[in-house]
Amino acid sequence: PRGSIPFAPVDFEIILNGLDHVLRNPxxxxxxxxxxxxxxxxxFGFSGVVIVSSATxxxxxxxxxxCPHEKKREIKIAPRDDGTATCESCGSVFATIYGRGTVMQGPATEELQSYLVYPLPVQPGTFRVTNGVKFFYRLF
Structure with missing residues (x-):
């Protein structure tokens, strides 16, 4: 779902069998x-993107x-290895391991802006992260 932070395109791949192998861990x-x-x-979105793996x-x-409370590019949430992320400015805490980015502790009242993660069937262990916006470049 689209939140209230400023819109910015998201489109990149993660490779679990390579550079991004850490994401294979709970x-x-x-x-x-x-x-x-x-x-x-x-x-990478408005302020950057964090990819989180579930508890399993x-x-x-x-x-x-x-942070959806701050809405400033330079103020970011800090993810932690307990399945939460905390805003470095307002102190809001969000649950990140269930796919919603729900507020656990305010002052934020809005969930984190989430993006789609889906597997690429022709490349096992590779996933695309996107918000549906594609950029096309001419190579010549």
Missing amino acids: LSFKVFTEQDRRFPEER ANELYAYDLC
Whole structure:
């Protein structure tokens, strides 16, 4: 669902059998920002994206790093290995291991902005993270 943080495109891949293997572990997370770009066409939302694995490591969830209470690019949530994330400014705490990014402790009242994570069938262990916006570049 679309939240109230400013819109920005999300489109990149994660590779569980390679660079992003840490996400195969329960309650693990990995942060992706513009500095982590592997390919020119990748996009990482408004403030960056955190990918979180569920308690059983059989589900992956994606959230924007922007706190929905603060709504500022430079103020980010800090994910933790207990399945939560905390805003570094307002102190709001969010549950990240169930796919909703629900508020556990305010002042935030809105869930984290979530994004779609889906497997790429032709590349086992590879997933696309997106909000449905694609960029196309001419190579010549």
